[in-house]
Amino acid sequence: MLIQIKQLNKTYKLGEIEVPALKEADLSIEKNEYVAIMGPSGSGKSTLMNILGCLDVLTDGEYILNDQNVSSLSDDELADIRNKEIGFVFQTFNLLPRANALHNVELPLIYNGTPRVKRHELAKQALERVGLGDRVHHKPNELSGGQRQRVAIARALINNPSIILADEPTGNLDSKIGEEIMEIFEELSKAGNTIIIVTHEEYIAKHCKRIIRLLDGKIVSDVRN
Amino acid sequence: MAWTALKAHKLRSLLTTLGILIGVTTIITIWTTIEGLNQYVYGQLSNIGASTLYIQKWPWSGGGEWWKYRNRKDITYKEYEAVEKYSTLADYISPQVISVKTVSYKNNKYENVIINGTNDDYSETSNVYPDIGRFLTELDVNNNVPVCVLGSETAENLFKDENPIGRRIKIGSDKYRVVGILEKKGSFFGQSMDNQVIVPIGTFRRVYGGHRGLTIAVKTAHPELLEEMKEELRGIMRRDRKIKPGKEDDFSLNQMDMLSDMYAQLTTTLFAIVFVIGGISLLVGGIGIMNIMLVSVTERTREIGIRKAIGAKRKNILRQFLIEAVVISSVGGFIGIIIGYFGGMAVLAQMDLTTGVSITSIAIGFGFSSTVGVLAGFYPAFKASKLNPIESLRYE
Ligand SMILES: Nc1ncnc2c1ncn2[C@@H]1O[C@H](COP(=O)(O)OP(=O)(O)OP(=O)(O)O)[C@@H](O)[C@H]1O
Ligand SMILES: [Mg+2]
Numbered sequence A: 001m002l003i004q005i006k007q008l009n010k011t012y013k014l015g016e017i018e019v020p021a022l023k024e025a026d027l028s029i030e031k032n033e034y035v036a037i038m039g040p041s042g043s044g045k046s047t048l049m050n051i052l053g054c055l056d057v058l059t060d061g062e063y064i065l066n067d068q069n070v071s072s073l074s075d076d077e078l079a080d081i082r083n084k085e086i087g088f089v090f091q092t093f094n095l096l097p098r099a100n101a102l103h104n105v106e107l108p109l110i111y112n113g114t115p116r117v118k119r120h121e122l123a124k125q126a127l128e129r130v131g132l133g134d135r136v137h138h139k140p141n142e143l144s145g146g147q148r149q150r151v152a153i154a155r156a157l158i159n160n161p162s163i164i165l166a167d168e169p170t171g172n173l174d175s176k177i178g179e180e181i182m183e184i185f186e187e188l189s190k191a192g193n194t195i196i197i198v199t200h201e202e203y204i205a206k207h208c209k210r211i212i213r214l215l216d217g218k219i220v221s222d223v224r225n
Numbered sequence B: 001m002a003w004t005a006l007k008a009h010k011l012r013s014l015l016t017t018l019g020i021l022i023g024v025t026t027i028i029t030i031w032t033t034i035e036g037l038n039q040y041v042y043g044q045l046s047n048i049g050a051s052t053l054y055i056q057k058w059p060w061s062g063g064g065e066w067w068k069y070r071n072r073k074d075i076t077y078k079e080y081e082a083v084e085k086y087s088t089l090a091d092y093i094s095p096q097v098i099s100v101k102t103v104s105y106k107n108n109k110y111e112n113v114i115i116n117g118t119n120d121d122y123s124e125t126s127n128v129y130p131d132i133g134r135f136l137t138e139l140d141v142n143n144n145v146p147v148c149v150l151g152s153e154t155a156e157n158l159f160k161d162e163n164p165i166g167r168r169i170k171i172g173s174d175k176y177r178v179v180g181i182l183e184k185k186g187s188f189f190g191q192s193m194d195n196q197v198i199v200p201i202g203t204f205r206r207v208y209g210g211h212r213g214l215t216i217a218v219k220t221a222h223p224e225l226l227e228e229m230k231e232e233l234r235g236i237m238r239r240d241r242k243i244k245p246g247k248e249d250d251f252s253l254n255q256m257d258m259l260s261d262m263y264a265q266l267t268t269t270l271f272a273i274v275f276v277i278g279g280i281s282l283l284v285g286g287i288g289i290m291n292i293m294l295v296s297v298t299e300r301t302r303e304i305g306i307r308k309a310i311g312a313k314r315k316n317i318l319r320q321f322l323i324e325a326v327v328i329s330s331v332g333g334f335i336g337i338i339i340g341y342f343g344g345m346a347v348l349a350q351m352d353l354t355t356g357v358s359i360t361s362i363a364i365g366f367g368f369s370s371t372v373g374v375l376a377g378f379y380p381a382f383k384a385s386k387l388n389p390i391e392s393l394r395y396e
Helices: A045-052 A075-085 A101-110 A116-129 A145-157 A175-190 B002-007 B010-016 B018-045 B063-070 B077-086 B138-142 B152-159 B201-208 B223-241 B256-299 B301-309 B314-350 B359-385 B389-394
Strands: A003-014 A017-029 A034-038 A060-065 A086-089 A163-167 A194-198 A210-215 A218-224 B052-056 B092-105 B108-118 B130-133 B147-150 B168-171 B174-182 B196-200 B215-219 B252-255
Touching: A003 A045, A017 A045, A017 A218, A034 A045, A045 A163, A045 A194, A075 A086, A075 B301, A075 B314, A086 A145, A101 A116, A101 A145, A116 A145, A145 A163, A145 A175, A163 A175, A175 A194, B010 B018, B010 B256, B010 B314, B018 B256, B018 B314, B018 B359, B052 B223, B077 B092, B077 B215, B077 B223, B092 B152, B092 B201, B108 B152, B108 B201, B138 B201, B147 B152, B147 B168, B152 B174, B168 B196, B174 B196, B196 B201, B223 B252, B252 B256, B256 B301, B256 B314, B256 B359, B301 B314, B301 B389, B314 B359
Parallel strands: A034 A194, A034 A210, A086 A163, A163 A194, B108 B196, B147 B174
Antiparallel strands: A003 A017, A003 A060, A210 A218, B052 B215, B052 B252, B092 B108, B092 B168, B092 B215, B130 B174, B147 B196, B168 B174
């Protein structure tokens, strides 16, 4: 089992007010699954993604990733897991604006000490894989939205992570470009990657093999097609 | 990485580093100036010779109390004879008496030439040696022979292309035979040492009278015995002058150390002032850098979030911002070193001096600026390293 979540609760504190974002969630995801997480705005999708991606910590419950209990790790240990096990794709791309595509993609490798030459080689390969072999030296503002998201996907792939997490990866793109992005995920899935995508769009979710629906912080349905 | 961020804010980074630039410029300017002065002054002082003592009426230092020394007796020839007779540690002893006269050869006349009455030991006590001919001999001195040794400049002035050895020159109206020309010595604190005529002291005293005050230069061939020799000379002088025990000396025993100590004291004071001024500019510069780094951390919150999301640890973020702060201030330091060096050279040029680029001053410039960078950058960098990744990613 790749991901195992038991009785997970996440509560945000806004001063005196407690905002429960996830309530007693149980969830297991296996290697090479292709999962969509759906639900109305505010239902806790991003919160779940952030916890799965070790960006955020849970309030209580248990999260076991690759047989390792992640609930009790330090900041730096979590950083290490994010670097090696997780590849993030965000709705707003989150690329470094002043760095070119190559540098953006190689960034995760910098933090695990990969030597420069190797970094460039791997980053170029990753960019070729998402069809951007000819845009290596372009900066984000010289790329279209779809191309930016491809750079972000290349960056997510670079360390061969256990899971690729994408929070509304097509949310800022029109549907045609969205389809192209989904084709990339489709291929990655076929190549053996584990992918979890948050989305509002049914047509996006249809690409996935399993759909989990959230409502008010609870998992209300979990179906495989 | 640090460069990309700095290049994006060229002007801002440059303005930020102005404080550091000014601080380092100040320090390096004065440092370079002092280094040039040091080379000159110590070069000059080495002319005096570290193993020579000068028995004189006036001390070389402590000039603030001149009235104390004014009423002292002159050093006499009799005292020179006493030193000559009783000193066991001295290897060379030369009495010196000086006057300024007009010197002539045929139709060439030169005014204001220093006439130096001394003995054969003078060559050793003052490190002057003949280039052509010979120096005064014991025979010249004992028999008050009217011979003279010329400084190179005096010889050139009087004789042009003619060979001066064996010629007779006139000092005032008295004739002297030239027996030697001294090596070129250059100038000592602006005064030419090559424009002089050296004659036997007895001859000098016979012609110009024996009333003038003397300087007695005493040299030991064993510098380690200098202090011992000083005590011996003090004893000889006190006994000759019948100074009661407990009473102060009424003569001075001067040595080069006194001048170098005095100079060292002066430069130390100068250094202290410079480091205070430079320190204040560096402090102001440091505050500027801290301020701009805090702004930079806030502006780049999202970038920090991205970096953390893909695996940057605290130390990675800390290092990134520290390096940036150090780079900003080192750029200021670097420019400061260059401006400071040329500033110092400009000051030295006013005094007709120069100096080389010194590794010490470059090290000081970089040392100060990078230290300020680290100190000023630490808090902002620490703050950046502690940011929460999700909140940072959500930051607009
Ligand atoms: N940092 C926070 N502080 C306080 N409350 C938060 C915080 N982040 C999320 N929440 C709250 O938690 C709940 C779940 O938010 P979350 O972002 O997970 O929703 P979402 O399903 O991703 O919504 P959307 O589809 O709009 O992105 C919401 O009620 C939100 O207001
Ligand atoms: Mg969301």
